[in-house]
Amino acid sequence: MVEQVDIRSSDFSLRIHRPLPLLSGATLGHGDISVRRFPIPGRQQITNAALALVTAVVAGASTSAATKALENVKPLRRRMEILENMSTTILDDTVGNPASVAAIFETLRAFTARPVRIVYAIRGSRGxxxxxxxxxxxxxxxAECAATLMVTTSEDAANERNRVxxxxxxxxxxxxxxxxAPFQFEPTLKQAIKRTLQAAGRDDIVLLLGAQGMDRGAAIAREVLRDCGLRTAD
Incomplete structure (x- = not known):
């Protein structure tokens, strides 16, 4: 059960409906195991965390140790990664298939009604x-979130194996x-990100979406914000 989701973290509970057999031979009684401020947003990530929690407890970890580990986990690079120290909220994610694209928007619907701007890098040499x-x-x-969309082929960033x-x-x-779907097109990743960030308002969320063609996206975003004097020191 997801209790609260925001841009940076989620609170959720795992409900044990009947005694759970443990490898030690003991059982864990029914009840809720609560995780607070799990630092990776998204229902898919919460599902993965819940599975990891059950596995750890069944293997012998205490519920307190397992929940503490999840609350202190480090977000994976480019998996709904929030870029820190930015004047604009920027999320960076590798989306390689339709399901992962849909999961991004499901997450957005869960935690925000803020304006959304997307830079999407086309997958190169994948067909x-x-x-x-x-x-x-x-x-x-x-269409669902009325986002603005910038599409790029990352001509300045993709290597030969990932050329579009x-x-x-x-x-x-x-x-x-x-x-x-309304969109704009920029052949270079830097210009696509620059145009998007320059148009973004303080309350906007900017998504950097794409596989290998977006791998340099976070670095470029930091560079653009620094050059424009928009990066914060917070």
């Missing part, structure tokens, strides 16, 4: 099919158009 599917999921999410082909680019843009 038309996956890119078209990702674009459709992206279009649905953009013309066919992949065209497939993505055509799906977005056919789905009625």
């Amino acid at each position: 038309i099919t996956i890119n078209a599917s990702n674009a459709k999921a992206l279009a649905l999410g953009v 082909t013309d066919a992949e680019r065209d497939a993505v843009l055509e799906v977005l158009r056919s789905e009625g």
Whole structure:
């Protein structure tokens, strides 16, 4: 049961409905195990944390030790990673398939009604099919949260193995158009991020979404904000 979700953390409880057998031969009685301020947002991440919690307890960890470990876990790089010390709230995530794209928007719906701006890097050298599917999921999410969307082929950041082909680019843009999703296109990642950050308001959430083509996104965002004098020291 998810009790509270915000931009930085989640409170949730795992309810044990019947005695849980432990490897030691003992059992854990029914009741709730509560985790406070789990530092990785998103229902998918909470589900993973709950599974890890059960596994640890069954293996012999105390519930207090297991919950403390989750409350102090370090967020994974580019998994709904919140970039710190920024004047604008920026979340960085690797989205490689339609399910992961949809999960991002599910998380957004859970914790915010703030304006959303997205920079999306097309997957390079992965084919038309996956890119078209990702674009459709992206279009649905953009419509749900009325986000602004900037699409890039990361020509300045992707290596040879991750170059976006013309066919992949065209497939993505055509799906977005056919789905009625408004977007802008920038071939370079730096310019796409720069334009998005310059347009962002104080209350906006900026999402850096994409696989290998967005790997340099966080570094570029920090550089742009520093150059524009927008990075905070908090």
